[in-house]
Amino acid sequence: MLRSVSSRFSAGLFALAILPTALATITCGTGNLCPESAPCCSQYGECGIGAFCLGGCNPKFSFAVDSCAPQPICADASYTFANLDSLESNTKYLGDSSQADFVYSGYPLESNGDLLITMPNQSVGTVVASSTYVWYGKVDVVMKSSRGQGVVTAFILFSDVQDEIDYEFVGADLGTVQTNFYYQGILDWFNSENISLSDTFANWHTYTVDWQEDYIQWSVDGQVGRTLYKNSTLNTTSGVYSFPQTPSRVQLSLWPGGLASNAPGTIAWAGGEINWDSADIQQYGYDYAMIKSVNVQCYSPPSFASQTGKSYRYINRNGTQESVIITNDDTVLASFEASGTDMSAGSSSSSSSSSSSSSSTTSSSSSTISIPNVSMESSSSPSTSTSSILTASVPTVPGGDGGGNDLQRGSASSSSSSSSSQSIVDASMVSQSASTTSSSGTSTTSATGNGSSGSSGISKTSASTMASSTSSAGNGFSQGGTTTAANAGTAVSPASGSLAVLITFIFGFFVL
Numbered sequence: 001m002l003r004s005v006s007s008r009f010s011a012g013l014f015a016l017a018i019l020p021t022a023l024a025t026i027t028c029g030t031g032n033l034c035p036e037s038a039p040c041c042s043q044y045g046e047c048g049i050g051a052f053c054l055g056g057c058n059p060k061f062s063f064a065v066d067s068c069a070p071q072p073i074c075a076d077a078s079y080t081f082a083n084l085d086s087l088e089s090n091t092k093y094l095g096d097s098s099q100a101d102f103v104y105s106g107y108p109l110e111s112n113g114d115l116l117i118t119m120p121n122q123s124v125g126t127v128v129a130s131s132t133y134v135w136y137g138k139v140d141v142v143m144k145s146s147r148g149q150g151v152v153t154a155f156i157l158f159s160d161v162q163d164e165i166d167y168e169f170v171g172a173d174l175g176t177v178q179t180n181f182y183y184q185g186i187l188d189w190f191n192s193e194n195i196s197l198s199d200t201f202a203n204w205h206t207y208t209v210d211w212q213e214d215y216i217q218w219s220v221d222g223q224v225g226r227t228l229y230k231n232s233t234l235n236t237t238s239g240v241y242s243f244p245q246t247p248s249r250v251q252l253s254l255w256p257g258g259l260a261s262n263a264p265g266t267i268a269w270a271g272g273e274i275n276w277d278s279a280d281i282q283q284y285g286y287d288y289a290m291i292k293s294v295n296v297q298c299y300s301p302p303s304f305a306s307q308t309g310k311s312y313r314y315i316n317r318n319g320t321q322e323s324v325i326i327t328n329d330d331t332v333l334a335s336f337e338a339s340g341t342d343m344s345a346g347s348s349s350s351s352s353s354s355s356s357s358s359s360s361t362t363s364s365s366s367s368t369i370s371i372p373n374v375s376m377e378s379s380s381s382p383s384t385s386t387s388s389i390l391t392a393s394v395p396t397v398p399g400g401d402g403g404g405n406d407l408q409r410g411s412a413s414s415s416s417s418s419s420s421s422q423s424i425v426d427a428s429m430v431s432q433s434a435s436t437t438s439s440s441g442t443s444t445t446s447a448t449g450n451g452s453s454g455s456s457g458i459s460k461t462s463a464s465t466m467a468s469s470t471s472s473a474g475n476g477f478s479q480g481g482t483t484t485a486a487n488a489g490t491a492v493s494p495a496s497g498s499l500a501v502l503i504t505f506i507f508g509f510f511v512l
Contacts, residue, residue: 039063050336070311072097074298081115097131133247145169147201150258150274161319163244172271183242195225245321
């Protein structure tokens with residue numbers, strides 16, 4: 001799957017202090033671990049510190065398994081969206097799930113009590129991911145997809161070692177939702193199955209993932225559409241079950257699968273090239289999907305794991321459920337200079353920065369956007385014009401030229417009905433620029449938004465976390481998403497535009 005994601009939404013980058021003029025990005029992946037100076041391998045395959053060490057940090061390719069910070073465990077909760085107060089930008093989130101229910105990259109909006117994930121003209125869209133993880137449980141999302149060829153909406157569960165359980169909506173086929181699963185990011189084009197239903201753009205539907213230790217069920221409006229049994233995924237050669245089995249975040253995203261620069265197979269799977277002059281873009285300035293509610297019910301973790309604690313940690317690079325333990329370790333980094341092995345790094349500079357940030361937040365305001373038929377509220381800072389953000393031009397998906405499996409949703413010869421493991425947020429692979437140039441080319445606006453630390457924005461009904469339950473959904477990107485914020489985490493990055501965008505997006509957790 002595309003793991004720059006699906007996220008997926010991120011252009012200024014910060015070079016590591018020890019390599020301030022470096023022109024080469026430090027990448028990570030199979031056979032290539034991150035160096036000690038940039039120990040955390042983000043969801044997008046980039047090495048860094050800070051946000052790179054939060055949600056989406058892959059312990060398999062980091063300098064050490066414990067380079068990645070511990071992640072918040074599952075909590076039973078129901079979320080609705082009266083406002084955006086509990087959505088935190090991935091450039092501000094430091095791992096405290098009590099201060100943010102979701103982390104985002106891109107352009108989330110509120111409309112009449114519903115969350116809109118939007119994709120402005122020429123942008124790479126939006127990713128919203130939960131700040132807590134789920135390690136087996138039931139997740140219900142009431143939503144409407146976006147529409148139009150090349151426009152892809154996704155609701156997925158995504159783990160740090162890239163286990164994945166998907167619902168994906170191709171805007172050119174509103175009578176179908178695709179279901180899929182992946183094990184540790186292994187590209188397998190043959191796991192997809194479709195569920196037929198009424199118009200996904202016009203109608204609200206409840207999409208459910210019931211994730212048990214022995215099976216997964218995908219249901220729509222209470223009717224089971226697909227069941228996958230763990231026993232059916234046994235690889236007889238390796239003796240390993242290719243079954244999603246590690247703590248995962250809940251990710252919701254909207255991304256341009258039909259971007260002209262994407263691989264031919266990806267464009268074909270997405271239903272064709274995207275139309276940036278669609279009716280929705282003409283009327284509102286963006287394509288959009290709507291989320292009415294998210295409900296998370298935690299199941300008991302595997303019997304071998306501790307049944308109490310507040311965080312998940314990996315203890316080896318195997319990436320199986322046996323690699324995960326439940327601990328009482330803290331999940332919050334002191335600053336974007338910290339990592340899992342030094343959680344307090346940069347604490348003094350973080351304090352002064354936090355004070356400055358707090359002052360800035362106090363002066364921020366909530367603005368209402370007047371768009372025909374849609375009343376929206378967006379949290380914005382005094383220096384940020386939400387309306388200009390929505391019309392801003394942002395970098396296109398980097399590397400989408402068919403030059404690698406990473407970017408390819410399907411092969412060039414695959415039919416539009418086949419699906420690949422590339423989930424942008426599954427848009428995991430796209431990095432969204434936090435700093436974008438306005439369409440007029442005369443000014444620039446910050447797209448990072450202003451995240452409030454309060455939890456009142458998203459109405460959350462939370463049951464006390466049972467000692468036997470684990471994580472409540474992860475964040476759609478690599479938590480360390482954009483690194484454009486002055487202290488959003490650092491990585492060695494190239495000076496070139498498209499690669500810089502990819503790295504900055506790194507919703508290293510997350511993400512949106």
